[in-house]
Amino acid sequence: MKIELISGLNRKAPAAILLHTENLRILLDAGGALEPDEALWPVPANIDAVLLSHDHIDHIGGLHRIPRNVPVYCSHITAQSLPAGYDIHCIEIRGRFRIGGITITTGSSGHAYGGVWFHLDIAGGIFYSGDISMESMLFHFDPPPPARIALVDASYGFYDTPQPQQLDKLRQHLQQPCLCPVPPSGRAVEMALLMAPEKQASIVMDEPCRLMMQQMAQQNDGSLRPGVPEALRSLVQNLPLFSTDASLLLVSDPDGMNGMAGVLRARHDFHHRTLFTGHLNQLAYQQLLDGEVDFCRWNVHPTLSCLKKLVSLLSCDYFAPLFTALDNTARWQQVLRCEIITLPTVERELCQ
């Protein structure tokens, strides 16, 4: 038994983790590049199955590099965003399935529509979070069963500001007309849902965001909180058609360069301030430094307090903080009170 953290350890990078068991090689996520010039992670040979946590590019964007005959396990919603021709096995948001002799439990990750975490009943329990959030008003978070080894989204490092405080800051930004580039299956709908009561007449979404919201309004696949589809149905009916007259424009490219975001930002008569609320790629970060755009985080990954809560739910002995720099291992160890995994290969001794 061995775990190979191929990509995603020690920095915000595409997710790709390989589990080797006695007779299986299972890839957890197959992320695509976050930067245009990012080196691609090496695709391992002889993969028996791929498990995909959710439909964001840094978790599924590298699937096209995996041979098409490899079975892919993901939720029905995640499957919608995958390239054609794959052997897709749709899984429940909250359920159980088996690959070989391994039982895999899933639960809602609280981070994206159709997003799940995975728990594998090997080596005393291995938990892989994908991306998770425990603060969403839109997405439900299922508490996971205990696991000895936890591979967890720690994208925010030691950041610990709760979402309600961030919302207050966001309201300040939104006093001026803003363009928010967002992923449709995550923040877009949550922002519309929370901000609509305050800014009903002046929020609009581009087509991909609106379609995603319509789908959520029709179908709670298990990843939405109770009551959310009803609230979204009323929002869908009342949301005006897309127009730059609105003061908050939610558009579907999180990098803010493509789709409607790219089109509008290139226009000389477009004066909405671009406001990023999620991960900034290098270009966006430079634009922030140059004062061309603003940034106000909308929590979609766990704060430090959430990570502590998760560790106590999992009762884990080993913890790999993923998608973050690991320049202060001692602090992670002190705060989370478990052994911190810092090397890309977790060997047999730990996994037994």
Ligand SMILES: [Zn+2]
């Ligand atoms: Zn994500």
